[in-house]
Amino acid sequence: MADEPGRNLRSLSLHVPEPKYRPGDKVSFDDMPLPEAGSVARPDIAAAPNTLRDYPFTLIRVLDPEGKAVGEWNPRLEPDRIRAILRAMTLTRAFDDRMFRAQRQGKTSFYMKCTGEEAIAVSQAFALDRDDMCFPSYRQQGLLIARDWSLVDMMCQIYSNAGDRLKGRQLPIMYSAKEAGFFSISGNLGTQYPQAVGWAMASAAKGDTRIAASWVGEGTTAEGDFHAACTFASVFRAPVVLNIVNNQWAISSFAGFAGGENTTFAARGLGYGIAALRVDGNDALAVYAATEWAAERARSNHGPTLIEHFTYRVEAHSTSDDPSAYRPADEGQHFPLGDPIERLKTHLIAIGEWDDASHEALKAEVTAQVRDAGKEAEKLGTLSGTAFNHGFETIFEDVFAEMPPHLKEQMEQSIEERRVAGV
Amino acid sequence: MTRMNMIQAINSAMDVVMERDDGVTVLGEDVGYFGGVFRATAGLQKKYGKTRVFDAPINECGIIGVAIGMAAYGLRPVPEIQFADYIYPGMDQLISEAARLRYRSNGDFTCPITVRSPFGGGIFGGQTHSQSPEGIFTHVSGLKTVIPSNPYDAKGLLIAAIEDPDPVLFFEPKRIYNGPFDGHYDRPVQPWSKHDSSEVPEGYYNIPLGKAAVVRAGEAVTILCYGTMVHVALGVAQESGIDAEIIDLRTLVPLDIETIAASVEKTGRCVIVHEATRTSGFGAELSAQVQERCFHHLEAPIERVTGWDTPYPHSLEWAYFPGPVRLGQALKRVMKD
Numbered sequence: 001m002a003d004e005p006g007r008n009l010r011s012l013s014l015h016v017p018e019p020k021y022r023p024g025d026k027v028s029f030d031d032m033p034l035p036e037a038g039s040v041a042r043p044d045i046a047a048a049p050n051t052l053r054d055y056p057f058t059l060i061r062v063l064d065p066e067g068k069a070v071g072e073w074n075p076r077l078e079p080d081r082i083r084a085i086l087r088a089m090t091l092t093r094a095f096d097d098r099m100f101r102a103q104r105q106g107k108t109s110f111y112m113k114c115t116g117e118e119a120i121a122v123s124q125a126f127a128l129d130r131d132d133m134c135f136p137s138y139r140q141q142g143l144l145i146a147r148d149w150s151l152v153d154m155m156c157q158i159y160s161n162a163g164d165r166l167k168g169r170q171l172p173i174m175y176s177a178k179e180a181g182f183f184s185i186s187g188n189l190g191t192q193y194p195q196a197v198g199w200a201m202a203s204a205a206k207g208d209t210r211i212a213a214s215w216v217g218e219g220t221t222a223e224g225d226f227h228a229a230c231t232f233a234s235v236f237r238a239p240v241v242l243n244i245v246n247n248q249w250a251i252s253s254f255a256g257f258a259g260g261e262n263t264t265f266a267a268r269g270l271g272y273g274i275a276a277l278r279v280d281g282n283d284a285l286a287v288y289a290a291t292e293w294a295a296e297r298a299r300s301n302h303g304p305t306l307i308e309h310f311t312y313r314v315e316a317h318s319t320s321d322d323p324s325a326y327r328p329a330d331e332g333q334h335f336p337l338g339d340p341i342e343r344l345k346t347h348l349i350a351i352g353e354w355d356d357a358s359h360e361a362l363k364a365e366v367t368a369q370v371r372d373a374g375k376e377a378e379k380l381g382t383l384s385g386t387a388f389n390h391g392f393e394t395i396f397e398d399v400f401a402e403m404p405p406h407l408k409e410q411m412e413q414s415i416e417e418r419r420v421a422g423v
Numbered sequence: 424m425t426r427m428n429m430i431q432a433i434n435s436a437m438d439v440v441m442e443r444d445d446g447v448t449v450l451g452e453d454v455g456y457f458g459g460v461f462r463a464t465a466g467l468q469k470k471y472g473k474t475r476v477f478d479a480p481i482n483e484c485g486i487i488g489v490a491i492g493m494a495a496y497g498l499r500p501v502p503e504i505q506f507a508d509y510i511y512p513g514m515d516q517l518i519s520e521a522a523r524l525r526y527r528s529n530g531d532f533t534c535p536i537t538v539r540s541p542f543g544g545g546i547f548g549g550q551t552h553s554q555s556p557e558g559i560f561t562h563v564s565g566l567k568t569v570i571p572s573n574p575y576d577a578k579g580l581l582i583a584a585i586e587d588p589d590p591v592l593f594f595e596p597k598r599i600y601n602g603p604f605d606g607h608y609d610r611p612v613q614p615w616s617k618h619d620s621s622e623v624p625e626g627y628y629n630i631p632l633g634k635a636a637v638v639r640a641g642e643a644v645t646i647l648c649y650g651t652m653v654h655v656a657l658g659v660a661q662e663s664g665i666d667a668e669i670i671d672l673r674t675l676v677p678l679d680i681e682t683i684a685a686s687v688e689k690t691g692r693c694v695i696v697h698e699a700t701r702t703s704g705f706g707a708e709l710s711a712q713v714q715e716r717c718f719h720h721l722e723a724p725i726e727r728v729t730g731w732d733t734p735y736p737h738s739l740e741w742a743y744f745p746g747p748v749r750l751g752q753a754l755k756r757v758m759k760d
Contacts, residue, residue: 135492166529176528183495184528188519194485195520198492198500205448205474205498212492224512228485235480398526399565401533401588404633404677 017256023324027334034336037061037280038071042289045297049275056266056276059310062285067346075127075289079353085126085284086344086354088146089118091366093341095141095151098370099158103172103319107382108158110172114139116314116332119284119340120245121215122146127291128213128241135183135196135214138173139245149180151370155377162389163380169395172383190216190223193242197233200240200298211298213241213291218265218308219250222258230272230306239298241291242274242306245281247313252326269306281311282337284344311337392418427623428615429600432574433463433539436581437501439627441471444499447585449476451486451503451539460505461541461600483513487538491520494534501585507542507594508551514559521590522565537584537591542570543651543698544730545598545608545744549737555650555699555730560592561675561708567591567632568675572599572653573620576673579630587632596650604651605658606746635679637686641668644692644757647683647709649673652696652745659750665758667694675705683709684716691722692757696750701729726753 021027040060043052062069069076077085096113103111114121121142128134134143144154156163158172166176176184183192183199196214203210216226221244233240244265248255258265269276275297279290287309294305312335316323323329348354381389396403396411403411427435441447449464455478458465468476479486483504490500504510510517517538524534544553561568569584569591571577577595584591598604602614615621638653643666646656653671660667668686672679687693693713695706706727713725728745736743 133496165531166527169529170527174527176531178528178531184524184532186520186523186527188515191488191516191520194488194516195492195495197485198489198494199496200492201489202448202493202496202498206496224484225488225515228482228488231480231482232485232489398530400567401525405680406677 017254017261019254019256019327021328021331023326023328025328027328027331029334029336032336035059035061037064040071040073042072042293045293045300046302047275049269049273052275053270056264056270056278056308059278059280060286060290061280061283062289063283063343063347067343067350069285069347073286073289075285075292077285077288079348079351081126082344082348083353085123085288086341086348087362087366088122088125088142089284089341089344090362091369092118092122092142092145094363094366094370095145095154098374099155100319102158102374106384107378108160108172109383110319111158112138112173112318113315114141116339117245117247117281117311118142119287119344120243120281120309120311123284123287124213124243124291127288128295129210131181131210132295133181133183133196133199133210133212135192135199135212136185137189137192137215137217137220137245138185139217140215141173144175144177144180144182147180147182149177149182151373152376155373156380159377159380159382160389161377161381161383163377164389167390167394189220190225193225193229194232196242197229197238197240200238201232201236204239209299211239211241211295213243215243215245217250218244218246218248218255218260219253219258221265221268230268230274233304234272234274237301237303239301240304241294241298242304244306244308245311246308247311249313249317249327251317251321264308266306266308274304274306276306276308278308278310280337281309282340282343284340285347424622425625426616426621427574427578428602428621429571429574429577429595430461430463432578432623433581433595434465434467435623435625436578436585437464437467438470440582440585441467441475443627445475446498447475447501448493448498449501449503450479450490452479452481452505454478454503459503461597463539464503483509483511484516487513487516487521490536491516491524491534494536495532499535499585501537501539504538504540506552507540507556508554510540510556517560517566517590518563522563525589526565533588534590535588537581537587537593539593539595541597542594543596543598544735544740545604545651547737547740548735550734553735555697557592557594557675558699558703558705561705565590566676568594569632569673570594570596570649570675571673572596572650572671573603573618574615574623575620576630576636578623579628580632580673582627583629583632586629591632594650598651599654603654606655606744607658608741608746630673632674633677633679635673635682636671637668637682638671639667639669641666641690643667643690644694644754645670645683645686645690646694646696647672648696649675650698652698655745655747655750656696659747659754662747663751663754665754667754678712680712680716683713687713687717688720691720693721694726694728694750694753694757696728696745698730698745700732701727702732704729723757726757728753
């Protein structure tokens, strides 16, 4: 009898994922399958999702080990455009470095770098149209930089200073820049994914030509919003590019805790009937080509695309994080996809459009640009200078379009309390 | 003027604003071809097309999240959550996103959505078709909460909500969709057609948000209520002979505290009635505000007549529902002091 108590059965056991390497372990990525550059065919943008079933399990790569651009996914960009991408990536890294130091100097409370992931946001900004709306997570600062958004403006937000367009209300790096097609960043993970789908649905419903794009990390794919977004995107064939930046780490949790042990993140798209690509996230040309394909597909009413960008989070999760507590310090150095800036630089040199001297000059130039912007921004104050870069009564504004009576009352109360206290 | 029940009035409100503003877009489960499980969106898809009125997957997070994105694009979405009891999967989108978008972006992006949802009990809906979650949302800065109690108000308030530049929760008391209900569950219910407030203009009008209505003037005690409870209060006042001033709040946030305070200062007594559970319910906020503003005018403790602090029961519905017996006793207690 199956329900007889005490029958002789093996005990169940719970599988709890564990990353391959912990601090102190010797790291090797030798067993990671790595398709060669140029080995993946480029399908028609109108291809039905069920004809693209192999794509989530391979890796679209354009740059070969010598830096040559090979295969059908080579976007064949003009050298000037490649140089512009390289410049924006280098500028993004310089910006990150300075803002990280600014946090350590106490000029702001918090910062998050995107080191090693610059190819993703930057190349994608170049592949999208400028008026396509981006719904980013907190690690796509490269979108703003590639769209030539003011570094001073970004820094003012980070410093919550008098020039902060968000009036010191938001945690540093939670930018909002509608003019740059950059949606207001939220601290709540994944919420922007269905919003991007909704924006794209609205654009389609209105007969517009603009598309939307959104970004989550692989960790956030575990959120219910990811499922909501993919379902709506599929059902309504929304003109949206849904990006998953798989940098393998969600703070201290390796990708296994988001389901990455059993499948790829791109493969999630298959179940929704969404075309899904998996791309070498450190290959700026592959990222560009995949994004261009997805954008053309969306713009031609063929529906959404899910892109997994396979990369590695080189630095700490944030200025509040110490990765040496949960992963080997040298893990990133062994990551076989290398550094996105170095790889694009190697490519430009290989095609005779760049050299080491030009690259050093570029680095010096962007460092100076960031330094100048930093000086400009700091003239307007930093967080350490004063916490009241904006009048304290501004905290009551913009909760609603018009301030309702209860907020007016609270504002008057706060003014009176501060007056009586003499502060 | 036409005689409308509350569903027809709500349907008419959407029809009128959709005609005036081609950004108004209706989405939700079963709202399209079928016209809604309560018929509130009947005929709208046929009139305005599938890209303006469409069915959504069964995913409240998605319905609200997508509506926020559509609003960021520039539309005025009117998402429906089939029952307020099922709004919880969409709470993160409502609280963390819709309510905060204007503030956190300093007006860069805004969220003019109106979330319609049938709410309240009295229909043998059991635990998940009877809840009154308004107190969860009135606690969220950045959201407005509106609850109508009759067809005329329902249309005028819904038009104002859809035209409002900020997110509004519009809770529709489904017990009174077809007719007012005074809590006497053992008596036949009158349809709206026998009631004055079912005279509804066919065209455009609005009732400003944040304004309460004195639905019965009185001198003895102030009753604060909204939704179905307005009709329970009216019935009790008539039966008990107590000269109660009954205020239908209509909008909970922003609250019309001036109308409330003026009434309590006049009567010196206050009873608050809502279907929702008591602890941390909206009645606690009302009680606190009345106490803060009208302390020296109060002649008796403020009473709250509410649902019990339990999940909403099925067979014991009439022991749970704050009906005429319970409200009548509370009024007598308040008048004794």
